[in-house]
Amino acid sequence: MSFRRIINNITVSPSAKILIGWTVVIGLGIEAFILAKDSIEANRKKAMLSRQRMQESNAEDFESNTQRTHW
DSSP, X not given: OOHHHHHHHSOSOHHHHHHHHHHHHHHHHHHXXXXXXXXXXXXXXXXXXXXXXXXXXHHHHHHHHHHHHTO
16 A cells, blocks of 8 residues: 555545644654764764874874984
């Protein structure tokens, strides 16, 4: 059975059908927003960890270069 046939067989007023439709749309929109936000936060965390590793690596290179010049 198709979704439209199920909705048409429900004995509710047209305004109730509209309310059900909007509830579904808003619910899906909120879920999509949460999934997108989580994805963005995960990507941001990866970028921050990568940046932190680069800074630590650069600090180690700087320390090793300054130690060599003082000998």
